[in-house]
Amino acid sequence: MTITESNASKAPFWLKGDCPPWCQFTGDHKGDDYPDDRSHMGTDFSVDLTLEPASYGYPVSVEMGLYQHVTDAEPSIRFAGGSWKHAVSLTIAEARAIATDLLALCDEVAS
Ligand SMILES: [Zn+2]
Numbered sequence: 292m293t294i295t296e297s298n299a300s301k302a303p304f305w306l307k308g309d310c311p312p313w314c315q316f317t318g319d320h321k322g323d324d325y326p327d328d329r330s331h332m333g334t335d336f337s338v339d340l341t342l343e344p345a346s347y348g349y350p351v352s353v354e355m356g357l358y359q360h361v362t363d364a365e366p367s368i369r370f371a372g373g374s375w376k377h378a379v380s381l382t383i384a385e386a387r388a389i390a391t392d393l394l395a396l397c398d399e400v401a402s
Pocket of ligand 1: 307309310314315316317320330331
């Protein structure tokens with residue numbers, strides 16, 4: 292089968308609607324993406340942890356980013372220390388609660 296330009300630009304069969312506005316792969320999802328990879332992903336953020344021992348000369352970092360597999364009803368935030376393999380998933384409400392508590396702790400130092 293020959294892939295024509297019109298086929299190449301067609302949305303993959305597994306994508307049932309538009310990407311959410313935060314998806315960094317809008318227009319780049321492929322029909323042959325592995326089922327586990329069929330997800331919308333936002334910008335990743337990373338913070339190096341200076342109090343943790345370096346690993347192989349590199350700082351340990353916390354990574355976080357928006358994620359929504361196409362079968363998920365809502366987006367979540369993946370949060371990982373050191374490796375995405377050990378990521379935990381947070382609802383948006385849980386992430387807000389953690390962010391609020393972290394800011395409260397920081398404010399205790401500042402006051
Ligand atoms: Zn997407």
